[in-house]
Amino acid sequence: MNKKLVTTLVMSSLVASAFAIHAGAAPADKQVLKSENGKVHNVVGNLGKVSGSTAEERALNALDRVKADFGFAKAAGSFKAKESHVDELGTAHTKLNNVINGIDVFGQQMIVHEKNGDVAGVTGTYQALVPNAAKASIESIVAIDKALAETGVSETTHTLTGALDAQLTYLPVGDKAVLTYKVSVNALGDTPVRSDVFVNAVDGSIVKTxxxxxxxxxxxxxxxxxxxxxxTTLRSGAYYLEDTTKPMTGMIRTRDMKNKTMLIYAMTDADNKWDTTYQRAAVDAHYYAGQVYDWYKNNVNRNSIDDKGMSIESLVHYSKNYNNAFWDGAEMVYGDGDQVNFTYFSGAVDVIGHELTHGVTEKTSNLVYQGQSGALNESWSDAMGAVIEGNNWLMGEDIVLPAYGYSAFRSMQDPTIFGDPDHMSKYVNTTSDNGGVHTNSGIPNKAFYNFATAIGSRAIAGKVWYTADRDYMTSTTNFSGARAATLQAVAALYGSTSSYYSALQTAWSDVGVN
Incomplete structure (x- = not known):
């Protein structure tokens, strides 16, 4: 969450078409929503009734209703159901992946929104692609070795924090679908690694990381x-930072890395009074993880990161003078800061809310961490961090020290004071920082601030943002798609004629996203 100082600001033009999204009670007319580059991201309205004994069958039939709008020939054979979720109002949101030769296409998904066969909308992205191959020419173990070499991970330098798995995936490259092995590498070491490496399944070359x-x-x-x-938990005469009081199948647990990068140790205390200076980082990590869990459970009834009660693991005292905190796909990892620019990174509840929300996003929309979808990934974490903290619109102000030169990482109220854009006219086109994911998050951050302050409730705004992430956003949703997703969410929750709906329209329009 550090400030990315991007030196080049490129003014981009925005061709905007305003659409009113009438969700909840199905709209009378079909509307096709497009982003600023003319790409369809939503078809909404009364799309008719479809048959099928399961949500998956109905979703495939619904896709055939919009095939001309998105540009595919037929749903059967082109999409396969991934999962289906029925929300609190009885609407089924069925996610389907685009497939070629039965293999997933990275980043191309559809979500069908349907209740009792009545289709109210379809969200997604589609691009016609020509595959370079129908089957792999190299073994998956070769791809794993290539990915490890690409990321510099070895047994002597890192400890893996997740299983290595190579999944055949078509990666869009221009108008081609390149058959790759997608290898996810998660490891702790002097340089932590959490990368998706796409290895060409034909010749073993690295296509993308x-x-x-x-x-x-x-x-x-x-x-x-x-x-x-x-x-805490008392075991064998010692107290452990393990919280088993939550209604989850796992626990909230905090452990120690003793300023190393690969070994993990239990954090214990003899009298259950965690009052040493060394223990302070662990106390905050443990306490704030519980606070984040409680917000999600009490406000949107989500049971932990995966909504299945998984453990929330935290590791403190990672490395030496490490100015970072990150979600590594399995746990939270906190550096101590260099005590010049930053103090202990676990000392800010908005930072912990931000990082754990990356885990929630990974389990819901799984926004790809690049370009506009990556900026939304960052922004959604900022928004939930601000909601859970609840008393200001700055990010990370509790851990910033004077030498850093700024009072915080970012401001949602005024992104420009930290050099971030607050309007699409100031959008930064860059190849650094995965396409400016931290910098350009200022635009949706400002939209969230606009909405929350207009309606006078961070909690309601947070519930809308969460519902949009869970039910109406795909892995490659862009800013225009995020506007549509949040409008669909607020309509489903509070109605399309509510003051919340009109306030949200204004919030996005005021940052140039239509």
């Missing part, structure tokens, strides 16, 4: 010296 580490520049006493009540 997406770095997903978000590089960010009893009782216990926290980082700021405040006293907190924390839930």
């Amino acid at each position: 997406i770095d997903k580490v978000e590089h960010v520049v009893g009782t216990g006493i926290g980082v700021k010296g405040d006293i907190k009540s924390i839930n």
Whole structure:
């Protein structure tokens, strides 16, 4: 979450078409929504009734209703169902992946929104692609070795934090679908790694790498010296930072890396008074992880990151003078900061809310960490961090020290004070930072601020953003698609004639996203 200083601002023109999205009660007329580059991202309205004994069957039939709008010939054989979720109002949101030769196409998904056979909309992206091959010429183990070499991960330098798996995936490259093995590499070491590496399944070359580490520049006493009540576990005469009081199948657990990069140690205390200076980072990580869990459970009824009660793991004292905190796909990892620019990264609840929301997003829309979808990934985490903290619109202000030169990482109220754009006319085109994911997050951040302050409720705004992420966004949703997704969410929750709906329209329009 560090400031990415991007030196070149390129003014981009926005060709905007305004559409009113009438969700909830199905609209009378079909509307085709497009982004600023003319690409269809939503078809909404009364799309008719479809048959089928399952949500998946109905979704495939619904896709045939919009095939001309998105540009595919037929749904059967082109899409396969991934999952279906029925929301609190009984609407089924069925996600389907685009496939070629039965193999997933990276980033091309559809979501069908349907209730009792009545189709109210289809969200997604589609591009006709020509595959370079129908089957792999190299073994998956070869692709894994190539991915490890590409990321510099070895047994002597890193500890893997997730299983290595090579999945055949078509990667869009221009108008081609390149058959690749998608290898996810998650590892801790002097340089932490969390990357998706796409290895050409024909010749073994590296086609693309997406770095997903978000590089960010009893009782216990926290980082700021405040006293907190924390839930611990007594075992064999010692207290552990393990909270089993939540209604989850797992637990909230905090452990220690002792300023190393590969080994993990239990964090224990003899009398359950966690009051040493060394323990402060762990106290805050443990307490704030519970606070984030509670917000999601109490406000949107989500049971932990995966909504299935998974454990929330935190590791503190990672490496030496490490100015970073990140979600590595399995757990939270916190550096101590260099104590010049930053103090302990676990000392800010908005940082922890931000990072754990990356985990939630990974389990819902799974926004690809590049370009506009990556900026939305960052922005959604900022928004939920601000909602959970609840008292200002700055990010990371509690851990920033004077030498950093800024009072925080970002501002949602005024992104420009940290050099980030607050309007599409200021959008930054860059190849650095995965296409400016931190910088351009200022635009949707400002839209969230506009909405939350207009309606006077961070909690309601957060619920709308969460619902949009869960039900109406795909992995490659762009800014225009995010506007449509949040409007569909607010309509489903509160109605398309509500004051919330009109406030949200204005919030996005005021940042140039239509």
